[in-house]
Amino acid sequence: MPSEPETVVDVRGLTRRFGAFVAVNDVSFSVTRGEIFGYLGANGAGKSTTIRMLCGLLAPTDGRATVAGADIAREPGRVKRSIGYMSQKFSLYADLTVAENLDFYASAYALSGRLRAARMDEALELAGLADRRDALTRELPGGLRQRLALASALLHRPPVLFLDEPTAGVDPLARRAFWRVIRELARGGTTLFVTTHHLDEAELCHRVGMMVDGRLVALDTPAGLKATHVPGTMLSVGTGAGGEAGTRAVMAALAGMPGVHGWQPFGLRVHVRVDPELAGPGRLAARLAERGVATADVEATEAGLEDVFLALVRR
Amino acid sequence: MLPDATETRPIEGVGAFVLRLRGLILKELRQTFRDKRMIGLLMIAPMIQLLVLGHAVNLDVDHVPTLLADEDRTAESRAYLDGLTAGDAFRRVGVVDSAQVALSEVSAGRVPLAVVVPRGFAADLGAQRPTRVQVLVDGGDSNRAIVAQNAVATYTLRRSQALIAARGLPAGAALAPVRIETRVFYNPSMNSRIYFVPGVAATLLLVVTLVVTAMGLAREKESGTLEQILVTPLGGATLFLGKTLPYALIGLIDLGLVLGVGTWVFSVPLRGPLGVVFFAGGLYLMTLLGVGLLIGALARTQQQALVAAFFLIMPAILLSGFATPVENMPTWLEPVTRLNPVRPFVEVMRGVLLRGAGARDLAPQLVTLAGMGLVVFSGAAAVLRRRLG
Numbered sequence: 013m014p015s016e017p018e019t020v021v022d023v024r025g026l027t028r029r030f031g032a033f034v035a036v037n038d039v040s041f042s043v044t045r046g047e048i049f050g051y052l053g054a055n056g057a058g059k060s061t062t063i064r065m066l067c068g069l070l071a072p073t074d075g076r077a078t079v080a081g082a083d084i085a086r087e088p089g090r091v092k093r094s095i096g097y098m099s100q101k102f103s104l105y106a107d108l109t110v111a112e113n114l115d116f117y118a119s120a121y122a123l124s125g126r127l128r129a130a131r132m133d134e135a136l137e138l139a140g141l142a143d144r145r146d147a148l149t150r151e152l153p154g155g156l157r158q159r160l161a162l163a164s165a166l167l168h169r170p171p172v173l174f175l176d177e178p179t180a181g182v183d184p185l186a187r188r189a190f191w192r193v194i195r196e197l198a199r200g201g202t203t204l205f206v207t208t209h210h211l212d213e214a215e216l217c218h219r220v221g222m223m224v225d226g227r228l229v230a231l232d233t234p235a236g237l238k239a240t241h242v243p244g245t246m247l248s249v250g251t252g253a254g255g256e257a258g259t260r261a262v263m264a265a266l267a268g269m270p271g272v273h274g275w276q277p278f279g280l281r282v283h284v285r286v287d288p289e290l291a292g293p294g295r296l297a298a299r300l301a302e303r304g305v306a307t308a309d310v311e312a313t314e315a316g317l318e319d320v321f322l323a324l325v326r327r
Numbered sequence: 328m329l330p331d332a333t334e335t336r337p338i339e340g341v342g343a344f345v346l347r348l349r350g351l352i353l354k355e356l357r358q359t360f361r362d363k364r365m366i367g368l369l370m371i372a373p374m375i376q377l378l379v380l381g382h383a384v385n386l387d388v389d390h391v392p393t394l395l396a397d398e399d400r401t402a403e404s405r406a407y408l409d410g411l412t413a414g415d416a417f418r419r420v421g422v423v424d425s426a427q428v429a430l431s432e433v434s435a436g437r438v439p440l441a442v443v444v445p446r447g448f449a450a451d452l453g454a455q456r457p458t459r460v461q462v463l464v465d466g467g468d469s470n471r472a473i474v475a476q477n478a479v480a481t482y483t484l485r486r487s488q489a490l491i492a493a494r495g496l497p498a499g500a501a502l503a504p505v506r507i508e509t510r511v512f513y514n515p516s517m518n519s520r521i522y523f524v525p526g527v528a529a530t531l532l533l534v535v536t537l538v539v540t541a542m543g544l545a546r547e548k549e550s551g552t553l554e555q556i557l558v559t560p561l562g563g564a565t566l567f568l569g570k571t572l573p574y575a576l577i578g579l580i581d582l583g584l585v586l587g588v589g590t591w592v593f594s595v596p597l598r599g600p601l602g603v604v605f606f607a608g609g610l611y612l613m614t615l616l617g618v619g620l621l622i623g624a625l626a627r628t629q630q631q632a633l634v635a636a637f638f639l640i641m642p643a644i645l646l647s648g649f650a651t652p653v654e655n656m657p658t659w660l661e662p663v664t665r666l667n668p669v670r671p672f673v674e675v676m677r678g679v680l681l682r683g684a685g686a687r688d689l690a691p692q693l694v695t696l697a698g699m700g701l702v703v704f705s706g707a708a709a710v711l712r713r714r715l716g
Contacts, residue, residue: 068558069554069557089560089562093560099555103550105552107358107361107362108361119347119349120347120556120561122343122346
């Protein structure tokens with residue numbers, strides 16, 4: 013089947029309860045080879061529980077899933093051989109050096125001989141730490157620790173890589189570099205499953221699943237999600253010197269206005285979704301002026317995944 | 328340069344097991360000794376503790392300050408009192424001439440012991456009548472009181488026998504109806520240090536291994552590295568062995584160091600086969616490391632692990648017979664002391680070192696240690712597998 017994309021992660025009705033609490037509730041999806049699959053949700057929405065089940069760390073209460081062809085409940089050992097995992101803690105040994113950390117993980121993945129030496133060199137290269145192999149991990153800045161954690165998780169070249177909040181606590185420059193590597197990995201055929209709460213990162217995923225209270229409430233490409241959940245044109249309203257009071261006045265005036273789908277504050281501006289007839293230049297400003305609210309400027313903007321997320325949470 | 332997903336080569340079998348175990352042990356040792364202070368804590372501190380505790384834990388009665396009250400004031404009474412304080416046991420702090428003064432000094436706690444020779448002492452001896460001396464003891468330190476009292480009695484008995492012999496009288500039943508003769512085996516000088524050093528060694532091993540393993544596992548949990556290990560194919564058995572073998576090794580080295588200090592500094596004899604001590608030490612360590620890992624597996628944080636370890640260490644030491652004989656404890660505590668691995672190990676150490684006992688004599692203790700070791704070790708492995716696997 014040359015044109016059929018190969019399914020690497022297949023999840024059917026996956027459920028995990030902790031007592032009466034349902035952390036993951038009947039979740040189904042599949043991820044194909046080379047895909048970057050984003051998994052989005054608030055803290056406690058069930059992201060980490062899902063990832064822990066898929067890595068074989070936690071048994072599902074119900075449902076089933078396969079990762080790289082291995083059943084997560086019946087063959088966790090096989091799952092573990094074909095995945096890489098990196099958590100937000102960049103779980104390295106702070107009191108070991110760069111080389112000692114890699115050495116340990118190379119042993120854990122049973123790499124030996126020339127293969128081991130070659131993979132460790134590649135990992136040092138990937139982490140950009142070839143000249144700091146004897147530095148203590150504790151002393152590395154967050155961005156380098158993150159890259160070392162990623163390189164460790166890739167030592168055995170896993171076909172599937174799970175990244176749980178991989179950019180937490182990392183500066184924007186390092187985040188950007190990290191995502192370049194992620195995209196390159198995906199082009200090479202690695203399947204990536206990424207949880208994040210940075211919505212700008214979710215935009216970089218091929219598809220995004222949104223978790224709310226343990227349920228997968230939406231799953232599509234970023235563009236598809238926006239078209240479905242935040243239709244209409246997005247306008248950004250500024251109140252100039254009005255400050256927070258001005259923002260509140262704008263939102264009060266929007267209530268019940270025909271042609272307005274919804275709005276939310278966005279810093280000191282208000283993002284308003286409107287019908288096309290309200291989207292023309294000056295129209296919304298005029299309607300707000302009718303209701304006694306002065307606006308400094310109204311400009312067209314793009315709906316973001318944040319708007320999608322807020323729309324879904326509010327629903 | 329970037330890895331591609333096409334190449335996955337799972338290396339399995341015994342070779343992989345050995346490779347993983349070696350990697351884990353190397354990692355544990357590197358972490359343990361990365362901090363130079365840990366070398367001190369694990370290797371040097373036990374020896375220093377043994378030196379300090381070995382000197383501090385001492386039940387011998389030595390130079391007890393003694394007030395002498397001589398109401399008789401004769402050559403006989405002076406000879407008796409001079410003889411009493413001639414040895415190392417009693418130190419003369421003064422001589423008074425009334426029992427009343429001696430009594431008030433002891434009651435006021437100014438002196439722990441007073442020996443009173445009453446008026447008529449010499450006259451009674453001359454008339455061959457039975458006579459008596461009075462011993463006043465401060466019982467606040469009951470141990471010292473009993474030992475001091477016995478020492479006075481022993482001296483007095485010896486002296487009266489000497490007097491009888493000097494007068495050419497037969498050692499008649501009327502004059503010395505009871506003759507107490509004590510022979511002390513194995514520790515003839517009754518040096519309590521020799522008795523304590525094996526106990527101190529056992530408790531040091533307990534503290535070092537239990538705390539290090541419990542904290543080590545809890546630390547991996549706290550920092551998230553345990554989760555990272557668990558997503559690798561490194562299995563539960565490898566993890567368990569990798570987390571115990573390095574510390575078993577450190578424990579056995581500590582045992583050797585402590586035995587060395589014991590023989591060199593405290594002249595603890597090494598009468599029996601050392602192999603039995605180390606064999607028992609290995610079994611004892613199995614129990615300790617198993618308990619340590621159990622604590623580490625159940626604790627959420629390093630603090631919890633530390634507190635839990637201390638909750639076990641305190642009673643384990645006190646109920647081991649290390650300082651106070653198990654026979655003196657209430658009977659309902661007896662079963663509890665049987666669950667205590669420190670007790671049979673201390674018994675083995677004392678048996679081998681002081682009595683020269685071998686494996687055959689100590690079979691009950693060795694069987695107990697082996698049973699405990701196996702049960703706790705496999706129990707810990709099962710819990711670890713369930714909680715973490």
